[in-house]
Amino acid sequence: MAETPLYCTNHPQTETLLRCNKCGRPFCIKCLERTPVGYRCKECLSIQRAGYYTATPVDYVIVALVGVVASVIGGAIAALLGGIFLLLSIFYAPFAGGIISEAVHWSIQRRRGRYVWLVACASVVVGGLIGAGFFPLVALLGRGLGLLGVLLSLPVVAVAAVFNLGFLIYIVLAVGTVYARLRN
Numbered sequence: 001m002a003e004t005p006l007y008c009t010n011h012p013q014t015e016t017l018l019r020c021n022k023c024g025r026p027f028c029i030k031c032l033e034r035t036p037v038g039y040r041c042k043e044c045l046s047i048q049r050a051g052y053y054t055a056t057p058v059d060y061v062i063v064a065l066v067g068v069v070a071s072v073i074g075g076a077i078a079a080l081l082g083g084i085f086l087l088l089s090i091f092y093a094p095f096a097g098g099i100i101s102e103a104v105h106w107s108i109q110r111r112r113g114r115y116v117w118l119v120a121c122a123s124v125v126v127g128g129l130i131g132a133g134f135f136p137l138v139a140l141l142g143r144g145l146g147l148l149g150v151l152l153s154l155p156v157v158a159v160a161a162v163f164n165l166g167f168l169i170y171i172v173l174a175v176g177t178v179y180a181r182l183r184n
C-alpha cells in the first residue's frame with residue numbers, strides 16, 4: 001500500500017517525498033537545500049548559520065594568548081633546529097602548526113569565529129619571533145655585557161633570529177598549517 005502523500009509546507013499543492021532532516025517538516029525540492037548533513041529547509045538553515053560563529057571577544061584574547069605562548073616554544077625549537085637540520089625543520093614546522101591549531105581550537109572549546117584564524121596566525125608570528133630570539137638573548141646575557149650592552153645587541157639578535165632558516169621555514173609552514181586548520 002502506498003504511503004499517504006506528503007505536501008510541501010510552503011506549497012500545499014506540491015506533493016513531495018522529502019523532509020527537512022532538522023525539523024522534519026515535508027518540503028518540495030525547491031524549498032530544500034542540500035547540505036553535507038542532508039536536506040535542510042531555509043528556516044532551519046538560517047538558524048544554523050546565525051549560530052555558526054559562536055566565538056566571544058574573550059575567545060579572541062584566549063586565542064592570542066595561547067597562540068603566542070605556544071609559538072614562543074615552537075619558534076625557539078625552530079631556531080634551534082636552524083638551517084642545520086633543514087629536512088627536520090620542514091617536517092617539524094607543519095607538525096608544530098598542527099599542535100598550535102589544536103591548542104587554540106581546544107582553548108576556546110572549539111567555538112568558531114570569523115577571524116580566529118587571523119588572530120591565531122598573527123600570534124604564531126609574534127610568538128615565533130619572541131621564541132627565536134630567546135636562546136640568542138640568553139647567550140648574550142651569559143656573556144655579562146650588562147643591561148646596556150644587551151639592549152644595544154637586541155637588534156642584532158632580532159635580525160639573526162629572523163634570518164635563521166629554521167625559523168623562516170617555521171613561520172611559513174606553521175602559519176600555513178594554522179591558516180588551513182582554523183579557516184572556516
Ligand SMILES: [Zn+2]
Pocket residue numbers: 020021022023024025040041042043044045
Ligand atoms: Zn527545517
Ligand SMILES: [Zn+2]
Pocket residue numbers: 008009010011014027028029030031
Ligand atoms: Zn515547496
